[in-house]
Amino acid sequence: xxxxxxxxxxxxxxxxxxxxxxxxxxxxxxxxxxxxxxxxxxxxxxxxxxxxxxxxxxxxxxxxxxxxxxxxxxxxxxxxxxxxxxxxxxx
Amino acid sequence: xxxxxxxxxxxxxxxxxxxxxxxxxxxxxxxxxxxxxxxxxxxxxxxxxxxxxxxxxxxxxxxxxxxxxxxxxxxxxxxxxxxxxxxxxxxxxxxxxxxxxxxxxxxxxxxxxxxxxxxxxxxxxxxxxxxxxxxxxxxxxxxxxxxxxxxxxxxxxxxxxxxxxxxxxxxxxxxxxxxxxxxxxxxxxxxxxxxxxxxxxxxxxxxxxxxxxxxxxxxxxxxxxxxxxxxxxxxxxxxxxxxxxxxxxxxxxxxxxxxxxxxxxxxxxxxxxxxxxxxxxxxxxxxxxxxxxxxxxxxxxxxxxxxxxxxxxxxxxxxxxxxxxxxxxxxxxxxxxxxxxxxxxxxxxxxxxxxxxxxxx
Numbered sequence: 001x002x003x004x005x006x007x008x009x010x011x012x013x014x015x016x017x018x019x020x021x022x023x024x025x026x027x028x029x030x031x032x033x034x035x036x037x038x039x040x041x042x043x044x045x046x047x048x049x050x051x052x053x054x055x056x057x058x059x060x061x062x063x064x065x066x067x068x069x070x071x072x073x074x075x076x077x078x079x080x081x082x083x084x085x086x087x088x089x090x091x
Numbered sequence: 092x093x094x095x096x097x098x099x100x101x102x103x104x105x106x107x108x109x110x111x112x113x114x115x116x117x118x119x120x121x122x123x124x125x126x127x128x129x130x131x132x133x134x135x136x137x138x139x140x141x142x143x144x145x146x147x148x149x150x151x152x153x154x155x156x157x158x159x160x161x162x163x164x165x166x167x168x169x170x171x172x173x174x175x176x177x178x179x180x181x182x183x184x185x186x187x188x189x190x191x192x193x194x195x196x197x198x199x200x201x202x203x204x205x206x207x208x209x210x211x212x213x214x215x216x217x218x219x220x221x222x223x224x225x226x227x228x229x230x231x232x233x234x235x236x237x238x239x240x241x242x243x244x245x246x247x248x249x250x251x252x253x254x255x256x257x258x259x260x261x262x263x264x265x266x267x268x269x270x271x272x273x274x275x276x277x278x279x280x281x282x283x284x285x286x287x288x289x290x291x292x293x294x295x296x297x298x299x300x301x302x303x304x305x306x307x308x309x310x311x312x313x314x315x316x317x318x319x320x321x322x323x324x325x326x327x328x329x330x331x332x333x334x335x336x337x338x339x340x341x342x343x344x345x346x347x348x349x350x351x352x353x354x355x356x357x358x359x360x361x362x363x364x365x366x367x368x369x370x371x372x373x374x375x376x377x378x379x380x381x382x383x384x385x386x387x388x389x390x391x392x393x394x395x396x397x398x399x400x401x402x403x404x405x406x407x408x409x410x411x412x413x414x415x416x417x418x419x420x421x422x423x424x425x426x427x428x429x430x431x432x433x434x435x436x437x438x439x440x441x442x443x444x445x446x447x448x449x450x451x452x
Contacts, residue, residue: 041342051137
């Protein structure tokens with residue numbers, strides 16, 4: 001799961017730089033709205049990019065507790081885990 | 092500098108008539124979503140999110156330059172632009188003839204044609220092709236304007252009125268023709284392009300403007316004001332790429348409206364000794380639901396003040412520069428305006444910038 005979080009942070013960095021023309025640093029503790037200056041369109045671009053890369057669905061309900069880059073990366077990792085065929089099979 | 096001030100004694104040009112035309116090929120939003128869904132699926136995982144983006148713009152459907160099934164075969168910029176020249180010329184002629192007929196004029200009465208677009212390019216420009224097709228005079232002056240985008244409907248009115256202040260006996264046409272569907276980059280599956288493909292439609296409009304010394308049948312253009320917002324070049328526009336025009340679209344557009352439009356409009360009105368509540372008729376560019384909501388909240392407009400803009404958005408989508416002229420035409424024909432009523436025509440576009448035009452019945 002930690003690997004997926006790291007991968008998700010890297011993907012957020014890529015989307016911010018290549019698709020959102022964001023030139024600043026992107027760190028796990030950064031606030032999506034305040035530090036990355038994302039607006040509604042930017043958040044959509046980010047969500048779509050992560051859904052495509054990790055083949056998961058992110059809903060508005062999911063996003064309720066998401067504030068930072070790390071929050072979002074952990075949400076993606078949780079969705080990836082939940083989507084595995086054997087998810088929940090182990091105690 | 093404003094085009095006129097309240098102290099300017101110069102008589103004003105008038106708006107005689109507005110012609111409007113939509114191409115005959117209509118597709119509902121659901122038909123368009125169905126047509127694009129397979130394309131989206133080549134890159135995107137969550138198609139429902141994309142369908143929601145298309146539905147959230149509150150457009151019921153669009154009129155298209157070509158039948159829907161002909162678009163996939165247009166793979167190069169040349170193919171799309173050739174189709175643009177053909178259909179843009181046909182639609183432009185149609186609206187110009189319609190507007191002249193409504194104004195009781197003929198092509199020979201036209202002294203100057205302003206032609207605005209941002210969706211295709213042609214040299215000779217479309218206005219030149221109209222000289223031949225419509226039999227305009229050989230001394231007709233032509234000003235083709237490319238690149239103002241959505242603001243060009245209002246800015247074109249303002250520039251045509253500026254011209255007529257210098258030549259008050261003359262008649263000018265402002266033609267705005269936009270075939271947004273022919274700019275669609277099928278290989279661009281970015282979210283801004285998907286939103287644009289849900290919002291923008293095709294159409295053309297033509298306004299007949301007459302100088303102050305010609306008979307006036309409609310409201311007069313009392314003044315205009317341009318506003319440029321510094322360092323906002325990436326808010327909206329085109330990246331011109333090998334395959335044509337790739338859309339640049341930012342969510343900052345509604346934010347800019349909310350932050351600036353009230354101060355801009357109040358400042359403009361103050362130059363004419365007016366305040367917001369003096370304006371009875373608002374003619375706003377149909378930028379999208381958030382832009383219209385931004386106008387309504389920033390200007391504290393009465394419910395229904397932008398009803399014609401909302402209706403136009405829902406029926407035909409954002410027609411770029413032609414949109415505000417569609418709303419202007421409906422205002423001139425539907426509204427029971429009294430002599431002395433004030434109206435404001437306003438639009439915003441790439442730059443980023445705004446244009447406001449003050450009219451009086």
